[in-house]
Amino acid sequence: MKPVITRFAPSPTGTLHIGGLRTALFNYVYSKQNNGKFLIRIEDTDRERSTKEFEKNILDNLSSIGLAPDEDPINQSERNEIYVKAAEKIIESGKAYWCDCSPEDLELMRKEQTEAGKKPMYDGRSRNLGLPKTDKTVLRLATPESGEIVVKDLIRGEIKFNNNELDDLILLRSDGTPTYHLCNVVDDFEQKITTVIRGEDHISNTPRQIHIQNALDYPELEYAHLPLVLGTDKKRLSKRNAATSLEEYREKGYLDSAIINALARLGWSQGNNEVFYLTDLIKEFNIKDVQKAGAIFDISKLDWLNSQHLANLTLNQFKKNLEPFLNKINIDMESHSNVDSLIEAMRTSSDTLSGIAQSLIPYYQDINEYDEKAIDKFISDKNLLMQLRDLIDGINDWNLDSIESSLTNFQAENKLSTPAVNQPIRIALTGSTKSPGLGLTLTFFSKKTVLERMDKLLDKKS
RNA sequence: GUCCCGUUCGUCUAGAGGCCUAGGACACCGGGUUUUCAUCCCGGCAACAGGGGUUCGACUCCCCUACGGGAUGCCA
Numbered sequence: 001m002k003p004v005i006t007r008f009a010p011s012p013t014g015t016l017h018i019g020g021l022r023t024a025l026f027n028y029v030y031s032k033q034n035n036g037k038f039l040i041r042i043e044d045t046d047r048e049r050s051t052k053e054f055e056k057n058i059l060d061n062l063s064s065i066g067l068a069p070d071e072d073p074i075n076q077s078e079r080n081e082i083y084v085k086a087a088e089k090i091i092e093s094g095k096a097y098w099c100d101c102s103p104e105d106l107e108l109m110r111k112e113q114t115e116a117g118k119k120p121m122y123d124g125r126s127r128n129l130g131l132p133k134t135d136k137t138v139l140r141l142a143t144p145e146s147g148e149i150v151v152k153d154l155i156r157g158e159i160k161f162n163n164n165e166l167d168d169l170i171l172l173r174s175d176g177t178p179t180y181h182l183c184n185v186v187d188d189f190e191q192k193i194t195t196v197i198r199g200e201d202h203i204s205n206t207p208r209q210i211h212i213q214n215a216l217d218y219p220e221l222e223y224a225h226l227p228l229v230l231g232t233d234k235k236r237l238s239k240r241n242a243a244t245s246l247e248e249y250r251e252k253g254y255l256d257s258a259i260i261n262a263l264a265r266l267g268w269s270q271g272n273n274e275v276f277y278l279t280d281l282i283k284e285f286n287i288k289d290v291q292k293a294g295a296i297f298d299i300s301k302l303d304w305l306n307s308q309h310l311a312n313l314t315l316n317q318f319k320k321n322l323e324p325f326l327n328k329i330n331i332d333m334e335s336h337s338n339v340d341s342l343i344e345a346m347r348t349s350s351d352t353l354s355g356i357a358q359s360l361i362p363y364y365q366d367i368n369e370y371d372e373k374a375i376d377k378f379i380s381d382k383n384l385l386m387q388l389r390d391l392i393d394g395i396n397d398w399n400l401d402s403i404e405s406s407l408t409n410f411q412a413e414n415k416l417s418t419p420a421v422n423q424p425i426r427i428a429l430t431g432s433t434k435s436p437g438l439g440l441t442l443t444f445f446s447k448k449t450v451l452e453r454m455d456k457l458l459d460k461k462s
Numbered sequence: 463g464u465c466c467c468g469u470u471c472g473u474c475u476a477g478a479g480g481c482c483u484a485g486g487a488c489a490c491c492g493g494g495u496u497u498u499c500a501u502c503c504c505g506g507c508a509a510c511a512g513g514g515g516u517u518c519g520a521c522u523c524c525c526c527u528a529c530g531g532g533a534u535g536c537c538a
Contacts, residue, residue, distance in 0.1 A: 011538050046537060103536070110534095119464040120534065138536055156467075165465055165534090173536040180538050204466055204533040227468080227531095234530070262474095265487090269475050272486045291475075294531065298473045301488045311501085348501045359500090411497085418497035426498065434499035 004036030011043045012055035017244040019229045022263040027197045028067045032282045040073040065256045076183050083178035086186045095215040098137040099126035121167035139172035149207040154224035155290045161207040185212040200225040228294045253353030258306040267291040303351040325357035331364045345436040362430040371432045378423040389454045398447045404439035428457040
């Protein structure tokens, strides 16, 4: 079996977005499960929009999420001579020619074709003119006028294109620089790529690229065109309909492994399983099982997957992942006297790390906001709150057992329901009716702090 | 317009002609556990785009229509 070599070829015109990440993921997984290599090629031939910052962002993010390439990435902007040399080879073989049509000529031509109800495409008017190269000519590929190209796609089977649907595409611009299709084909050959896995928006590019390969006598490649990731409006995922940047998801507190999991499940599934890690994917993934239709990215599924991945972490791993989110809101996680117990009790309080960090605030900082509805519901009787304050003041051994027995005794003596006793205290401590078991919650605070917060609520009520 | 790709619950999907009374998961709704919340457990709701064929039988095969997406650049 020949080794599989795949590549991810981003244009550095923006930060790494999750659609691109998914393409990279499938490329990575497919190569790894075939003991092959995963490469990266930066397609930065669009000098206007490409930046080094975006390039660094893409590369850093891929590596940090676990999709590091097996070789140093190459930049197309540095490989001009290679492409020009390839173009010369095509000229020598007679499969390319110079064309002096101006952009204005072409625009007019397309307009006339459209008005005549035809498909706008270059009509090959310079094809047999034998024009010389000048600073106004572009090099065009002489595409076969009949016959067909069959693209063999791992996901979609055979896709046929009539050659007469394709026009003579430009290989070299009038300024001598190579175009996307030429660079792409030459680099896939130079990097010894065996399998091209990319978005389905490239399907119709494929026959064009195969013609260039043929003109250059390059070997055939294997293709797999992935369905696109869509927003909730069923349109291609973009900044307009969703958060697209990987960084945004990380900042919201989604684990890398959960993001990978969600992206893999978009278009692919395996039995009734939902939770997958990268290592599972390398074992289980099969590119032939990938769905053909575009998939809407559903954030609630990501939320749930995140909660599953969070639950699978050991306490120490969990703390390590949570810490930056607490630091961001100026909380020193370890400053709490009972950290491990607190974090363990609170780790299911939200699906995201930022949400969990938020819900931890009352345990580290003074509270100023209260759930007013909860106050109305549970603290109509200020006397009870004062009694409870005194009860707590009277607890001498500040530990779980004695706190709990004091509370239950009080409840029994006064014939009160549990919420009647517990919720006022909870509100005083956290501002809301949500917290772990009340006895446990109380141990997360010093007796002094508990009294202070109860006094504060009493003040508020008066 | 033309070419190409696609179309199963709200969403992600299972389904390779009878196993389908179309399965699972998320979301949602209801119940249980939890003194609250979350977790967890149980239950419920909910789909084969439409029309023709082929076949004893079609979610599965073929054709047409509709709808969605992509391409049609001296962008990538």
